[in-house]
Amino acid sequence: MRKTALLIAAAALLGSVSAQAAEQAIHIDRQPWSFAGPFGTYDRAQLQRGYRVYKEVCSTCHSMKLVAFRNLAQPGGPGFTEAQAKTVAAEYKINDGPNDKGEMFERAGRVTDYFPSPDPNEQAARARFNGSLPPDLSVIAKARGVESGVLRGILNMFTQYQEGGPDYIYAYLTGYGKPPAGEELTPTQHWNSVFPGHKTQMPPPLTDGQVEYTDGTPATVSQYARDVSAFLMWAAEPHLEARKRIGFQVMIFLIVLAGLAYYTKKKVWADLH
Amino acid sequence: MSHSNYQPKNSVLAWIERRLPIFGFMHGSFVAYPVPRNLNYWWTFGGILSFMLGVQIITGVVLVMHYTPTSLEAFNSVEKIMRDVNYGWLLRYIHANGASMFFLAVYIHIFRGLYYGSYKEPREVLWILGVIIFILMMATAFMGYVLPWGQMSFWAATVITNLFSAIPVFGKSITQFLWGGYSVDEPTLQRFFALHYLLPFMIAGVVVLHIWALHHVGQGNPAGIDVKSDRDTVPFTPYATVKDNFALICFMILFAWFVFYIPNYLGHPDNYIPANPLQTPPHIVPEWYFLPFYAILRAIPNKLLGVVALFSSIIVLAFLPWLDTSKVRSARFRPLYKQFFWVLVVTCVGLGYLGSQPAEGIYVIVARILTAYYFLHFLVILPVLGYFETPKPLPKSISEPVLGKSGVAVGIGARAPRKN
Numbered sequence: 001m002r003k004t005a006l007l008i009a010a011a012a013l014l015g016s017v018s019a020q021a022a023e024q025a026i027h028i029d030r031q032p033w034s035f036a037g038p039f040g041t042y043d044r045a046q047l048q049r050g051y052r053v054y055k056e057v058c059s060t061c062h063s064m065k066l067v068a069f070r071n072l073a074q075p076g077g078p079g080f081t082e083a084q085a086k087t088v089a090a091e092y093k094i095n096d097g098p099n100d101k102g103e104m105f106e107r108a109g110r111v112t113d114y115f116p117s118p119d120p121n122e123q124a125a126r127a128r129f130n131g132s133l134p135p136d137l138s139v140i141a142k143a144r145g146v147e148s149g150v151l152r153g154i155l156n157m158f159t160q161y162q163e164g165g166p167d168y169i170y171a172y173l174t175g176y177g178k179p180p181a182g183e184e185l186t187p188t189q190h191w192n193s194v195f196p197g198h199k200t201q202m203p204p205p206l207t208d209g210q211v212e213y214t215d216g217t218p219a220t221v222s223q224y225a226r227d228v229s230a231f232l233m234w235a236a237e238p239h240l241e242a243r244k245r246i247g248f249q250v251m252i253f254l255i256v257l258a259g260l261a262y263y264t265k266k267k268v269w270a271d272l273h
Numbered sequence: 274m275s276h277s278n279y280q281p282k283n284s285v286l287a288w289i290e291r292r293l294p295i296f297g298f299m300h301g302s303f304v305a306y307p308v309p310r311n312l313n314y315w316w317t318f319g320g321i322l323s324f325m326l327g328v329q330i331i332t333g334v335v336l337v338m339h340y341t342p343t344s345l346e347a348f349n350s351v352e353k354i355m356r357d358v359n360y361g362w363l364l365r366y367i368h369a370n371g372a373s374m375f376f377l378a379v380y381i382h383i384f385r386g387l388y389y390g391s392y393k394e395p396r397e398v399l400w401i402l403g404v405i406i407f408i409l410m411m412a413t414a415f416m417g418y419v420l421p422w423g424q425m426s427f428w429a430a431t432v433i434t435n436l437f438s439a440i441p442v443f444g445k446s447i448t449q450f451l452w453g454g455y456s457v458d459e460p461t462l463q464r465f466f467a468l469h470y471l472l473p474f475m476i477a478g479v480v481v482l483h484i485w486a487l488h489h490v491g492q493g494n495p496a497g498i499d500v501k502s503d504r505d506t507v508p509f510t511p512y513a514t515v516k517d518n519f520a521l522i523c524f525m526i527l528f529a530w531f532v533f534y535i536p537n538y539l540g541h542p543d544n545y546i547p548a549n550p551l552q553t554p555p556h557i558v559p560e561w562y563f564l565p566f567y568a569i570l571r572a573i574p575n576k577l578l579g580v581v582a583l584f585s586s587i588i589v590l591a592f593l594p595w596l597d598t599s600k601v602r603s604a605r606f607r608p609l610y611k612q613f614f615w616v617l618v619v620t621c622v623g624l625g626y627l628g629s630q631p632a633e634g635i636y637v638i639v640a641r642i643l644t645a646y647y648f649l650h651f652l653v654i655l656p657v658l659g660y661f662e663t664p665k666p667l668p669k670s671i672s673e674p675v676l677g678k679s680g681v682a683v684g685i686g687a688r689a690p691r692k693n
Contacts, residue, residue: 038534066352135546139352142537143545150626160534165542196555236545239355239362246363247533254526261519268515272310272507 050231
């Protein structure tokens, strides 16, 4: 009797809690990513396409200060050759110095250089974008995520869901649209279905056919968004492939070791009389 | 406290032993040391915790070699570790997830103590030392979380240090003293870094006392009765060592799952955004292991009382040996306490969930109920229960259920009973 009353009270509390929890979430679809799961690897061609989209579209406004040209040729990345990375770097003019005479000078980029930023400093960027600052994209794929409820969140632990960042970026890049009736936008605001508050300062960056793909991949907004999200994930987590590969080896080792340890324990304790 | 008359056979070791009996000490502590034969796997978490402390110190020392504790460079130097230091990503993910694993293990260890009455006479000092370790761990983990200088680092530091401003009269001065300025800034980061490096060694020191006290009074056990004869115990090596070893490896599998497959699962995406004092994140949440305490803090509308409740919820544990009036240690023989124990577990998990949610509406109401119950459990239920509960009959000795009265093994194997 007392137990039943307790259970009912607990269930009522749980019910009202989950009702409030359900109110908040914006739904974001999960995308199939090649780098998901225990054996995930980046799709080289996709990273190269993503790099193209980043370079031609994103990098006109966003910096990516933590990624260097040498990273493009690093194992587990987009798979550029050393020579290709050199060529990419050489296309940029880098401010260097001071030299022996104390003067700053311009030189061609080298593989050890980091991706140059589109604006010389934060103030310049803000002046260009009506006071708002386009975030640096180096770790953006880990700095964004999707909200999951408690049960889904616990399930994610077992399904190894770690792709909230790219899922959000994809949903954001493809989430532009007209504001619903009654919502007013200022001239610098744009309606986005997944952005928190829905009013984003970034204009829709992608249009069909904007970036030329040479490998026959459809040149659509959704494809661009998918490729650049994957590229940003690599930029944020360049050692993901090594991590998962070593992780599998460690797991096999530990599981075998656990088996041996278990039978050792069993044998030692068996003679205890 | 020596449990052996160990004499090294090697002449060099024997020479040293005559001058410093360290080998005999080690032998007495970790080989001959008698442990109750009925320990179950919940008793393996002490070893796991020692291992985690070692892991955290070793990875931490190497991380420090590459880390820069300045407000301009901290975030970037952590990213440099992730990108350019050889296996830097591995070190950092081990260290960051290691903190979580450390807390997971310590919570299991604490609840093990609560269930089996490990804090009761003569283990009060052992228990209090454990509470001190727990408090030091919380301070260390909190300061460590500040070091990457992301948004959550910065704002968690702001929220937690601001708690001290609730202290009457001196609050403001104390807070500014902690900050080293008028807000959380570079001086705060640098002192937190210094303390984050210092505290683990203090933990190690208290752990030595904790183990010393443990080896002096002897381990508790699932039956909660004293060791009465040699038949009740087995030597630490090989029996406890092989068992601890197996449990540790299983724990490492869980650890590796987080490090290699879901390294950012327990973190918050906002901490990959560099600290920005001008922009408050929409929800400031601490790491999962602080969530129950965070819920208690926010459940109370008055700031000072909230802080008092937060600290009381930890300090109350130190008084547990005197709050629990029952003479019976193990919940196995306390039918009512066993139920209240599980209600407490659910309460703590519930508080943890509420700590992760915004402090509004029904969440606050439920958090208040659970906070009240948390204190009710320790301050009212435990003292009263000892007088009203009729415990089940205790076994005569630890070995009795295993070996039978005659001392002859019952059944085959005669392993430690694992039911609990």
